[in-house]
Amino acid sequence: MKIIKQILLILIALLVIWIDLPENFKIKFNLGKIKVDQTINPLSINTKLFGLNIKKEFKTKLGLDLKGGSHLVFEADTSKISQNDIKDTLDSSRDIIEKRINFFGVSEPTVATSKAGKNYRITVDLPGVDNVDEAIALIGKTASLSFKEEVVDPKSGTTSAVLKDTGLTGKHIKKSSVTFDSQTGKPQVALTFSKEGTKLFADVTKRNINKPVAIVVDNFVISAPIVQQEILEGNAVITGNFNTDEANKLSIAINSGALPLSIKLIEQKNIGPSLGALEVKKSVYAGLIGLSMVLIFMIIYYGKLGLIASLALIIYSLISLAIFRLIPVVLTLPGIAGFILSIGMAVDSNILIFERIKEELRAKKDFSVAVRLGFGRAIDAIKDANITTLTVAFILFNPLNWEFLPQFGLVRGFALTLAIGVATSLFTGVVITKRLIEVFYKESK
């Protein structure tokens, strides 16, 4: 039974180390005649299990402030929408924005809605985007496509200047794509209608033979071709004076449909990738120096116990990193701060235990008895202190997304890493340190 437990522990340890391996780390050295040249990467799973596709890459996810990218906050104009429909409208807007961004080719964007007082917002995070202006233009575009026809005055027989809606809109488009005119080579946007749209379009063209039908995008007549005959196949082409790029954007906008409400950009943060990378490098470097100072201090002051605590601390850091990669937690600067604070608290657990053990030793107790008593005594303080911290982290994280509590990423990132760190340190500080002490001191006796 004990052997099984040991093997299990070793397996878990290996798994944790595997998850924690650095990304794209190149190893190249010669060991006698053996040449080693390999790139190390953390564990990534991509298998089929019981018909389920399991795909998971254990890599550190960095937030926008570290990786670079754009954080955009839009305020939605909900004045024209009835109170009951606001949530649905917002959600569908979010979906449309998501679609548009996907067309733009951004990896892992996040689009979220939030409410503050009476204001509704949509936040968009675009990691690693260089051309933000273009992205903003695309997101905010209210490309509402409609087809309009001329109105003929039944009395005079003249056409009025006002165009009439045909009832055929962007809703009825199944697909739009960019094609090129076979004669002029100019780009154009080809439309394929849905079933209902095909029928409507046939009606519209039948009504308007030898008359123009205007294609209107955002209240702007793009083109108004004269209908030659009734079109039954459900295809149409928008020709206009645009270049390939413009045609592309129009096609994307039509594809993703119109936003059901208008939005206004109220906040925009762009961090170039180089700045974030430099910050990470500096902070990691500083963190490592700080950590080694802590380890040296512990070893000098507590001797062998300090060595054990250092070992426990390293194990603690490895487990935390594995959890961050497992969930995955998006690491931001405040998130790193939360982690550092939790390291401090993990060290504290160890110091508390050691001071208690020393106390018992001063009371002339046997070492093994002192260890047991020391742990038992320290656990109360550790438990209370850490539960208080967890309570605070819980409130700051705002898991139910209540609108009167912080909903923005930075404070939440802080709370999340703090909570994970404290929970992990409860485990390592107590369980692992105790096992390590037992193992080390048994051997020395």
Next chain:
Amino acid sequence: MVNFLRYKLIYLIISLSVISVGLFSIFKWGYSYSIDFVGGTNLEYKINKNITKTDLTKLFKDQKIKLIDMKINKNNLVIRTEALNEKKESLLKSVLEKKISGKITVLKSETVGPILGKETMNKTLTASLLAICGILIYMSFAFKGFNYAFSAVIAMIHDFLVVIGCYSILSHFWGAQVDTMFVTAVLTTMTFSVHDTIVIFDKIREYIKEEGKGNIEDYANKALTQTMVRSVNNSMTIIFMLLALSLLGGDTIKYFALTLLIGTITGSYSSPFVATPILVWLERRKNKR
């Protein structure tokens, strides 16, 4: 056993003077707020040609953009202006490129509308108040007495005042800005403060459990003597970490780490020298009655 509580007047004087200097600074100079709170635009450009401050000031005047602050650091331009929209911002960039006849790489550009800041503040404040309630409730249960919880919260408020006061001084003399990172640092300090206090209170609780209701002041002194080494050692480890971060870390986290450093020091100080004397005082009053 060291009679720590004999010097409570000294602790009171130290705390009061630090807090009053801080409060003085807050009322006299206030803070410089980041665009997170007052709105505006932050731009950080990398340029491959040089430009002088006067040229830059003139350029902004010509463009009718209100310039709030700027720093030229060799090839790095750090500019803060009123809130600009995307069009105005890209116009500014092209005008500037023409002026220096060179190329600009955008390192960072941030624009925040002024409404968001107030909201952030209010929400964080609500969260903090809720957190205080949570601490009060949990500690009242864990320590079977409201006085423990109350003293811990007073020490926490003490630390809060110290940190915001010191930050105002940092803000006035070194240009540290109040931003979301600062809010995070304050929250961290408050968390740490209670965490640290609980360790001492746990010791007092233990004495009461073992030796029955005796002289609370004796217990407190004994607890302080026993935990002092741990408190100092623990704070030292965190201080090492933060010193490294504030001296070597990147610019964005420099003041953040410094604030945390102040928070850790006051958090460690307040547990034995603010929370414990208050607890002793409260418990004695209760017992007298």
